[in-house]
Amino acid sequence: MNDYRWPTWVALSGLGLIACLYGARTFADTSIVAPANFPAPRLESLRVPVSDPATPRGLSIKGWKTLTGTKVLFIRTTALPMFDLHVSFAAGSARDGGTPGLAAATFGMLNEGVPGKDLPAIVETFDGLGAQLEMTIDHERANLVLRSLSDAQKSTPALHLFTQILGEPLLTDEALQRVKNELREHLLFRSEQAGNSSEQSVKALLAPGSPYSLPFYGTDQGLQSLSRQAVKDFHQRFYGASHAQITLVGDLTLDQAKAISLQVSHALPVMPAGTGATPMPALRPLGTKRTFHEEQPLTQTSLILGQLGVSRQHPDYAALYAANLIFGGTANSRLMNELRERRGLVYDVHSQNSHWASAGLMTISLQVSPSLSAGILALTRSMFRDYLRDGPTQQELDQIKLRVTNMVALDSASNKQILKQLVDINRHDLPLDIDYIAQQVQRLTLKQIKEALNRHLAADQWRVVTIGATVDQQPLPAPPATPPGTSSSACVAP
Structure with missing residues (x-):
């Protein structure tokens, strides 16, 4: 929704013009005469589309739970010697708990530094292994994706660094200040984009005062009040195994997939007693403003x-x-x-x-x-x-x-x-x-x-x-009349 999509008709207008001109020349050229009994061209596949019944694909889903409570789903594919590991936590902005920006700041600090590596070293390590790290957050979940080659010489160090990012982020004061500044800049940028602003405003109309009414990245006031201790407490509580889901796709055996899920699950913070997974806040219509x-x-x-x-x-x-x-x-x-x-x-x-x-x-x-x-x-x-x-x-x-x-x-x-x-x-x-x-x-x-x-x-x-902009409103122009049997195409032969 937030991406501007260039209209298809603009991209194709040049080709359409060429087709129309060529068609006009063809009809005007009287030296080209079709046989009297030549059938009118037609495509039966467009006149009567044939719908074959859908058949299930051979993509078998394996599912299990680790002993620490992490749900895991896995599909094996062998076309490419690589795999994608998606780890998701119920740690989105709806968990901010009255401090807008807490979830986003914690999330943004995960890859700022781990024992023995700062952010540039993390990037360099992944690049050297041919691995990729992607991170996204929304109202409900924080998501990290590792794409790695399946070869053990590449995947083993990539997985080790990935699990450090999940379970051992340094969460320093310096990193917190950098992330705060980045989030403020991001909030300003998104507020200037009409599509982003309007989507968030709809949520604010539907559920004013709820966590869903605020941007994923918090507010400037909330970010200013954040402390390192609050971030550490949030990570300890919401990045534990019972808040996590693991999804795996790629060139792995079932045993390898299970081993990876255990490696990830065991690397996560040990959650304090009595702080297991809690339900997400309900999104209910509360506002009367339309x-x-x-x-x-x-x-x-x-x-x-x-x-x-x-x-x-x-x-x-x-x-x-x-x-x-x-x-x-x-x-x-x-x-x-x-x-x-x-x-x-x-x-x-x-x-x-x-x-x-x-x-x-x-x-x-x-x-x-x-x-x-x-x-x-x-x-x-x-x-x-x-x-x-x-x-x-x-x-x-x-x-x-x-x-x-x-x-x-x-x-x-x-x-x-x-x-x-x-x-x-x-x-x-x-x-x-x-x-x-x-x-x-x-x-x-x-x-x-x-x-x-x-x-x-x-x-x-x-x-x-x-x-x-607020401007004087005009009535909508009347839709063009299309006589019965007339094609709606702009390319109509004379």
């Missing part, structure tokens, strides 16, 4: 609508997942077809679901002309109201089922893609089947999707954030 506007001198207005959905474990998740794809989650969704293809009001519009332990968040994001923002918002609301009333069409459902089936193979073309899916299974405690959601979508009916939509979403429950 709209928020941030004035900025922008040429486009960032518009985002959001409301709470369901968690990944909910029985209606698959129906809402498919419903979201149909409404705004694909390049040929209802929103794209109406707002961009038919009316030309936006370059892009996207609807997506985010997920937490207790709920989901559905958001619709657009960049619109400032003078048309009110009209586009009203049209989007109206389209969603109609969607709740009527549900999807059979054609839309058939297309989404075909799309999900086709994405099954594409979503597991690399270890990194497999890891992403397996991490979701681990995080949300889903069935140990990487194709589980795709198989659920294939069994959906129109009635199930419509009923799920109306059980969990409502046309009058949107929280709306706009970021941009």
